[in-house]
Amino acid sequence: MDVLFGGLADAIRLLLSGDEDSWSIIALTLRVSLTATAIALLVGLPLGAAVALARFPGRRVILAAANTGMGMPPVVVGLFVTVLLWRSGPLGGLGLLYTPTAMVIAQGAIATPIVVALVAAALQQADPDFRVQMQALGATPIRALAALLGEARLPLLAGAMAAFGAVVSEVGAAQMVGGNLAGQTRVLTTAAVLATSRGQFSLAIAFGLILLLIAFGVNLSLTLIQQRQTVPR
Amino acid sequence: MRSRILVVLASLAMALLAGCGAAPGDPAPKSLILATTTSTQDSGLLDELLPVFTRDSGWQVKTVAVGSGQAIELGRRGEADVLLVHSPAAEEKFVAEGGAGARRLVMHNDFVLLGPEADPAKVRGTSSAEAMKKIADEQAVFVSRGDESGTHSKEKDLWSKAGVTPGGSWYQSTGQGMGETLRVASEKAGYTLSDRATYLTQRDTLSLEVLSEGDPGLLNVYHVIEMTKKAGDRVRTDGAKAFADWIVAPSTQRLIGEFGRAKYGQPLFTPDAGKDEAKLGL
Numbered sequence: 001m002d003v004l005f006g007g008l009a010d011a012i013r014l015l016l017s018g019d020e021d022s023w024s025i026i027a028l029t030l031r032v033s034l035t036a037t038a039i040a041l042l043v044g045l046p047l048g049a050a051v052a053l054a055r056f057p058g059r060r061v062i063l064a065a066a067n068t069g070m071g072m073p074p075v076v077v078g079l080f081v082t083v084l085l086w087r088s089g090p091l092g093g094l095g096l097l098y099t100p101t102a103m104v105i106a107q108g109a110i111a112t113p114i115v116v117a118l119v120a121a122a123l124q125q126a127d128p129d130f131r132v133q134m135q136a137l138g139a140t141p142i143r144a145l146a147a148l149l150g151e152a153r154l155p156l157l158a159g160a161m162a163a164f165g166a167v168v169s170e171v172g173a174a175q176m177v178g179g180n181l182a183g184q185t186r187v188l189t190t191a192a193v194l195a196t197s198r199g200q201f202s203l204a205i206a207f208g209l210i211l212l213l214i215a216f217g218v219n220l221s222l223t224l225i226q227q228r229q230t231v232p233r
Numbered sequence: 234m235r236s237r238i239l240v241v242l243a244s245l246a247m248a249l250l251a252g253c254g255a256a257p258g259d260p261a262p263k264s265l266i267l268a269t270t271t272s273t274q275d276s277g278l279l280d281e282l283l284p285v286f287t288r289d290s291g292w293q294v295k296t297v298a299v300g301s302g303q304a305i306e307l308g309r310r311g312e313a314d315v316l317l318v319h320s321p322a323a324e325e326k327f328v329a330e331g332g333a334g335a336r337r338l339v340m341h342n343d344f345v346l347l348g349p350e351a352d353p354a355k356v357r358g359t360s361s362a363e364a365m366k367k368i369a370d371e372q373a374v375f376v377s378r379g380d381e382s383g384t385h386s387k388e389k390d391l392w393s394k395a396g397v398t399p400g401g402s403w404y405q406s407t408g409q410g411m412g413e414t415l416r417v418a419s420e421k422a423g424y425t426l427s428d429r430a431t432y433l434t435q436r437d438t439l440s441l442e443v444l445s446e447g448d449p450g451l452l453n454v455y456h457v458i459e460m461t462k463k464a465g466d467r468v469r470t471d472g473a474k475a476f477a478d479w480i481v482a483p484s485t486q487r488l489i490g491e492f493g494r495a496k497y498g499q500p501l502f503t504p505d506a507g508k509d510e511a512k513l514g515l
Contacts, residue, residue, distance in 0.1 A: 086312055087467040095467075097312075098266065098295040179297050182280065197412030198275055199435035 007205025011213075014206055021183070026210060029187040032100055033168040034218075036107030040115045040163050043108075045156075048119025049145065063120055069113025074106075075172030081106040082176050098179040103187070106173040111163035118162060122155030123148065157226040161219050168215055188214070264293040265472030268305075268313035270383055271410035273455075274298035276430040276501055278492055282480070285488065290475050300410075302381025308333060308458065311465015315473040316458040317480070319428075320383035322390075324456055332464035334473070337481055338510055340489050340502040341454040344387055345432060346445035347415075348373075348424040356424070357444045364445040365395035372403040374423030378414050379406025387453070388426045394450065415439055428453050430501035433493065452513060454505070457481065481506035 014022040050056075051063050083089055085097040085105075096102045126148060134144035149156065171189035178185030180194060188211040195204035273279050274296065283294050297307065301320035305327050307313040317339065318324060328336050346364055348356065354371040356364035368375050369392075377399070378385040392399050405423070407414045411431040418425035419439040432443070457480050459473040479485055486504035493501035505513065 086310070087465055088310055088312065092467060095264075098297070179295055181295050184293075184295070194274075197271070197410050198277070199412060199416070199438040201438065 003201045004205060006202035007209060010202045010206035011209040015210065022210075024183060025186050025188055025191050025207075026214065028100060028185070029168065029189075029211070030214065030218075032103045032174075032187060033107060033164060035104045036111055036167045037160060037164040039104065039108040040111030040167075041160060044112050044115025044159075044163075045119055045149075047112075048116040048159075049123055049149070051116065052120040052123035053145075053148075063117070066113040066116040066120065070117050072110065072113065073172065074110050074170035074174075075176065077109050078106050078173030078176035081109065081173065085177065097177060098181060098185060100178070100185055102177040103174050103185060106177045107167035107170070110170060110173060111167050114163045114166055115159050118159030119156060122152040122159065125155075126152045154226055157222050161222050164218055164222075165215060168218075169211070263291050263472065264295060265314040265469045265476060266295045266297060266307075266312065267315050267317060267476065268297045268299065268303075268307040269317040270301050270304060270319055270455075271298050271412070272319070272384070272428045272431050273317060275410060275412045276428075276434050276493070278430070278489070278502065281492055282485065282488060285485070286476065286479050290479060292472050292475055294476070298410075300378070300380040300382030300385065302386070308460050308464060311460065311468050314460055314469045315476045316460070317455060318383060318458065319453055319455045320386050321454055321456070323383075323386060324458065328458065332461060334459040334461040334470070335477065336456050336458045337477060338505050338508060338513075339455045339457050339480055340486075340504050340506075341452055341513060342429045342502050343446065344384065344426055344451040344453050345429050345443045346424065346451075347418065347427055347432060347439075347441040348444045349422040349440065350442055351422070352444060354424070359445055360448050361391050361445055361450055362395045365391050366397060368424050369395070369397040369399060372401065374403050374405065374418075374421050375399065376414055376418035376421060376423045376425040377404065377406045378411065378426075379408045380410075382411075383453070384411060384426060384428060387451075391426070391450065415441065430493070433497045433499070433501060454510075454513060455502075 047062070051059055051066070081102065082097065084091050085094070085102055086092055096105070130148060130151060134147050135141065139147065169189065171193055174187050175190050175193065178187070178190065180186050180190040188207050192204045192207040192211070195201070195207060269279070279296055283296065287293060297304070297313065299307070301318040302323065304313065304316050304318050305320070305323055308316045309327065309330070309332055324336060327333055346356065346361060348354075354367045354373040356367050359367065377388055405417070405421070407417050411427055412435060414425060415427055415432065415435055416439070417423075419441050422440070424444070425441070432441070457477045459470065459477045460468045461470060462468055486506050489502050489504045490500055493499070
């Protein structure tokens, strides 16, 4: 129990004292995971919408792949990305391994299937007649789609939260492609693992609590957006 | 409502741009990859040394802290520029393959055989080979790194010297770094082999004691190995040389000799650069 209270005290101390290392770890965690989530949304929204609304060959295969990808172990994604980014690998010339960019790539790959699957599910359960009605009312397909996205915003934002939650909490890929370099690629999860292996349990718990706080903060903002004006318009 | 979603998307896109801007896509001009062992990281030695190296030389160091076996494998593939490892037999074999360049002695400490205070196999004060034999005879819990690290290969050496092939439910393999393995051994009240540095830095959180130490077979010797273009076209041989030259330089060797003295009452590593390997008892 001492360790838990020590961890709480450490977390408060780290946050209040403005410890530079801790803040750079927090900033990097947010930067990498929010960027990865943004990429996943940019790729996943159109793909999920296409899978839900269009009819084309391979549609079900993509959907099944996305559903599988939702449960993909980050460490497997990390391994694939590492091998791709190795100096001897196909993308070795970019010199990206052990950089924040590599972490964004890996976390983007983890988050995208989640967005695709949840967007597809959200749009498919929206009223199928809605789009037809919009078009009958003279809306262009783009406007009709935008209206549909608005209609399905609750599950869509839930998708964004699920994607962010998955990447901000994963450690396998961040460790493997980032290398947990101090001041360069160390994020809260890898810092917690390192502190544990150094026997600094209070510090590890402090990082864990800060991670929880960040995840809560981001999800609180998204939930506030999601729940605003849910009363009938 | 749509506009709100657009605001969210726009802010995420901005975060994306900020992320790209701050995460350089091109390799830093002076950046090298050091593959090393978990003991140098878990003991905190690298945290002490690397900032000084970066300040002295301008080279940024990307440290990959893994078992010596994996570190050597990364070197073999040209994925690392310089290695700091402690698995002499594997290193000599590796250097003989030809992909590696200069290999130089850096420092040593020693391995210690740890166990619970109760010492069920009665190994306290015995030689390492005798202790291993007793542990096997008693089938007392032994926790092994099991990760092809330098510590793991030393442990396998000791078993073979004791004429034992370990196996069975008493022999447990974690496949993890030294810190985690110490923790498992402590929780299971088992025996384990550790480098002294990692043990000393974590002693306060463990219920493990040093039971057997000091025989020449327990020496833990670190070498620095520069990689060459033969291992891969993208190997930074200039960075490798800069790091290897720096770590054997007198001022760095002094830092190594001082490391941990204030906090643990004894230095964690003994600097050895330029010494004759034969005199270390290898």
